[in-house]
Amino acid sequence: MSPEDTSIGRAVRFLSDRFPVDKLSFAALVGKKEVPVHKMSWAYYLGGLVLFFFGIQLTTGLLLLFYYQPSVSDAHASVDYLTHDVAGGALIRNLHAWSCSAMILTLLVHLLTTFAMKGFAKPREVTWLSGVALLIITFAFGFTGYLLPWHQIAVNATKIGLQSIEQVGQYLPGALATLPTRLREAIQGEPSVGQATLSRFFAIHVVVLPLFTMAVLGLHLLSVQIHGMSQGVDRPADKTERFFPFFVLKDLSLWGVVFFILATIALCVPFESFFSFPLFEPYDPLGSTPDGIKPEWYFYFVYYPLEMLPFWLVNLVMAGAVFVLAAAPRIFRGTGRQTLRTLAAGAAAYLIVMTLFGHRIYAMVKGGH
């Protein structure tokens, strides 16, 4: 048995294939990189767009930190002060809220198009896996950030989310059954959602997750630059264009246009105007809970099925979906792009239907909220 056939040898070969040292130069990573030009080329801009929205999240989030007070007594008042009394505060907050939604939407489209274009195939497994990790981190950003304003919908929706984690325990065997409860207690920090929960969510949202994001994003971008854009279509593209400066400058143009649209929306349409105002009253543990407590729209694809179908079934399907995403490079190794496109279209249809019409389907099934 040669040293290369051992598991360590295979691991070394795997890593050297994914991170070839000879390609770790500026010339190889940027100067010589070519981007295929074909009918699906627009999808290559999606990753950069997600990065752009993340940059806006980071910048506006830092500005919000100047005023936000992470305590149950002051959180709502500080957000209220920031929104109504600080010059430009409402704009910054709306930019943060709108770019969060835009980032998640773009990220989902990026994931589906990359899947449809077989962008996960060898040697891009690390790119794909780090992308899936970034998707999960982004959802965690959304979940933890939702609680911070400490209003009715924030606290009540977080309570429901944390209860759902605990419920998973009843379907796990033996000692594993207590794991979700302990996880919930660790996140919650006290018997009910309170100051400890807010402190932990704040720390996770502004420190832990950004650090994770930086690390995983660094790996993702390095991997993208090393291996370049995937072929994307079955027949190799006749044309390519240089990544630098052509693709980068086009990317910048797109960012400029998108920023104009985003700023216009953030300036003219407050994000909270789509909801009933009682949802944004300060959370009162002794007061009544207003109607319409729901998670953010990007969780509807799991929220409405949870409301309509058995808990175990939805969790099983979602766990299966995460497993399929993580194992896609192996599962779909020999699958053609036509099949992948059909699967991606099916997933997109499900996400669109559940997000836009989930409440109507729920009303039909259960007879309304």
Added chain:
Amino acid sequence: MARHAPALLAASAVTALASSAGAYPQYQKWIQQNSGRTVSCAMCHENPDGPEGVKAGQLGSLDAEARKRLDRARNAFEPGARVDSPILNEFGDHIISTIGKKRFVALKEHPELLPPLLDGSDLDGDGISDGQELRDGTHPLDPQHGDPRRLLKVNLLRYRFHLGMLAAATILGLYGIRHLLHWFALQVRGALSAGDGRSSTSAKTS
């Protein structure tokens, strides 16, 4: 007994007020039906749970001075009176001040007649009249809350200068990048024709 008389009077007054405080659910019901939005007592009252109770802004929490203010507000039967009720917010005070308590009570059977009477004011200055905010079920004291389409229309007009400047900056940026791309393409084409030997088809694609 005489020693306890003021306290008893106050208690009975609070009870009497409390029994009549929630006497106008017709407005809330109509707004919710008309707008499709959930509306709480916080639209007109200090406390989101309404005037009954002992929390801040509720009848049970009022001291003697606040009760006097409440009495004055409850006696503002005609329009034009200055209203400063301890259980109503600025919008609640504004309604009573604008149309008078008598008319407000009379309109409870026809809540749809209330918004037109408030179309002349815009307390939060968001560009949507208070009457329209009532119809839409949005908060009349929060400039960040209104019907999204109306806010878009109003704010596009309000921020036209800012948006114009932003559009100009974007167009200028795009113009600059386009010319930069053109310049780079020329450079690549020049290098190719000079026999640089590069295999890139950048010039072709640019």
